[in-house]
Amino acid sequence: MQIDFTGKRVLVTGGTRGIGRAAVKSFLEAGALVAVNGRTTESTASGTAALGGGDRVFAAPGDISKAADCENVVNTAVEMLGGLDVLVNSAGVAQSGIIEDFDEAAWDRTLDVNLKGTFFCVRAALVALRESKGNIVNLASDAGLIGDPRLTVYCASKGGVVNMTRAMALELAPDVRVNCVCPGFIDTDMVRRDGIEKADDPAAEEQALIDYAALKRIGTPGEIASAIVYLASNEARFVTGAAFQIDGGSTAG
Ligand SMILES: NC(=O)c1ccc[n+]([C@@H]2O[C@H](COP(=O)([O-])OP(=O)(O)OC[C@H]3O[C@@H](n4cnc5c(N)ncnc54)[C@H](O)[C@@H]3O)[C@@H](O)[C@H]2O)c1
Structure with missing residues (x-):
């Protein structure tokens, strides 16, 4: 199966490292124009430079734990790309610890990036995605499907992403597809x-x-990127509201 994204416009949050970066590379290989979000102007610039720059890579810096930044990131991307076909919400944080380790600030740090940031990036992208009949891929986790001790707050955030994905899929159908991937340890x-x-x-x-x-x-970041690219492609045109496990079987039983 050869997936072609020539001329398609993609924004990847958290695209300077890890799974987001692997997704950026895969979309570029498939011919897309890609806006890369990192938390700061500097990290985004060094991330895009490490990708070899090129005229299909654009920088869209901003701290997506803040709703106003989500809007700026998306607006910058839409302006530079000339629209938007795919939004990948990969920015995320994980902190492990027992329940007593988490005060209000620590709860907010995780939920603000993983759940609130995903919601407000989607909200900001809706006009452009409805226009293009585009789609969204959220990064959830196997920890959004099953419990993991010492990851209670992360589980809360990713469980939220899984069910928010389903709700968004229903609300935005048939114009915009919304799916999430649930990686195991990568x-x-x-x-x-x-x-x-x-x-x-x-x-x-x-x-x-x-x-x-x-x-x-x-797992490897590339194995998750392959699933993201599939879900974002026309090959997945009948897929919405899915929580796609790519976890080596960690949630199988
Ligand atoms: N690595 C795993 O095992 C794993 C498993 C399941 C789910 N995930 C999820 O996949 C996504 C990517 O994780 P990863 O493993 O590549 O992590 P990573 O730490 O390598 O990369 C995360 C990226 O998100 C960015 N980021 C964090 N906070 C941000 C903010 N406020 N604003 C903008 N960018 C921000 C970071 O700068 C970084 O570029 C996350 O949502 C994570 O929860 C990862």
């Missing part, structure tokens, strides 16, 4: 730098993450 900074490397016993932590998946390994 080898990005979120898991390796902020998780494995900070554990008391990094080797044991890595082995635990490997064992968590039925397929006995950690």
Whole structure:
């Protein structure tokens, strides 16, 4: 299956690192014009430079934990791209800890990026997406489908993304499709730098993450990017409201 995005206009939030960055690369390979969002002007500039720049890459910096920034990011992208066909909400944060570790500020930090930011980016993109009959792919998680101890707040945010995706899919049909992907553990900074490397016993932590998946390994960002590109493509034209697990079987039973 050859997916062609030539001339299609895509915005990826959190597109400078990890899964978002892999999605940006895949969309570029498929011929799309891509606006890349990072939290700051500097991180976005270095992220787009690392992608090799090129005349199909645009910078749309902004902190999507703030509704006003979501609007600015989307408006910048729509202006530079000349419209919008696909919105990928990949910006996200994860903090682990027991319930008592989370005060109001820590709750807000996670929910504001993962759930509020996703909602307000969608809201800001609606005019452009309705015009193009475009679609949205949200980054949820296997932690949005099943509980994970020490990730209660993250689970709350991603469970919210899963069900918000379904509600949006119903509200925006038939003009705009809305889906989410639910990755298991994927080898990005979120898991390796902020998780494995900070554990008391990094080797044991890595082995635990490997064992968590039925397929006995950690996934790659490219494996999630492939699913994102599929859902965003015309090949998935009958798919909306889906929560697509790409988790090596971690939620299978
Ligand atoms: N890595 C995994 O195992 C995994 C599993 C399931 C779901 N996810 C989800 O996939 C998405 C991407 O995660 P990743 O693993 O690539 O993480 P990552 O930490 O490698 O990248 C996350 C990106 O989001 C950006 N970001 C964070 N807060 C932001 C903000 N306020 N404004 C703008 N950008 C912001 C970061 O700068 C970074 O570029 C997240 O939503 C994450 O929750 C990841």
